[in-house]
Amino acid sequence: MFTTSSLSGTKPEQYAQLAEQARALVHGERDRVANAANLSALVYQALPGLNWVGFYFFDGAELVVGPFQGLPACVRIPLGKGVCGTAAQARLTQRVDDVDAFPGHIACDSASRSELVVPLVAADGALIGVFDLDSPELNRFTTDDQTGLEAIAKVFVESIA
Numbered sequence: 001m002f003t004t005s006s007l008s009g010t011k012p013e014q015y016a017q018l019a020e021q022a023r024a025l026v027h028g029e030r031d032r033v034a035n036a037a038n039l040s041a042l043v044y045q046a047l048p049g050l051n052w053v054g055f056y057f058f059d060g061a062e063l064v065v066g067p068f069q070g071l072p073a074c075v076r077i078p079l080g081k082g083v084c085g086t087a088a089q090a091r092l093t094q095r096v097d098d099v100d101a102f103p104g105h106i107a108c109d110s111a112s113r114s115e116l117v118v119p120l121v122a123a124d125g126a127l128i129g130v131f132d133l134d135s136p137e138l139n140r141f142t143t144d145d146q147t148g149l150e151a152i153a154k155v156f157v158e159s160i161a
Helices: 011-026 032-046 082-090 143-159
Strands: 052-058 062-070 076-078 094-096 114-121 127-135
Touching (some): 011 032, 032 143, 052 082, 062 082, 076 082, 082 094, 082 114, 082 127
Antiparallel strands (some): 052 062, 052 127
């Protein structure tokens, strides 16, 4: 049975612990919906200052909402639109300190003030989707958060390979 433990130490140490928990949680499971659901819940419960954590999957044309924790979300996001669509199209993590300053930001939850979106890309270069985190706090995400959450996204991608 999987159990979580409290994170301790420096932020990089906490993310290393969270990645270890994430690997244990998805171990032996290859279903993307199941793994996305569990990882969304794990991260939402483990990290402070978040109001939305979840996945959008690329359906070949646009991003479609997948498993998440938080308020109801936008269902479809075109590539290149908003923070999620930009991350997916550029295949680069987007760390936004103030979403109101991001051109074309899509406000699914008006309480969100900052956002971090990690693209999910398969080993063969195919776009899988994005891992999206929102916070009601300005400047919530640091470079340590970005590095740690990119590691969690990698755990997800590897789990469904």
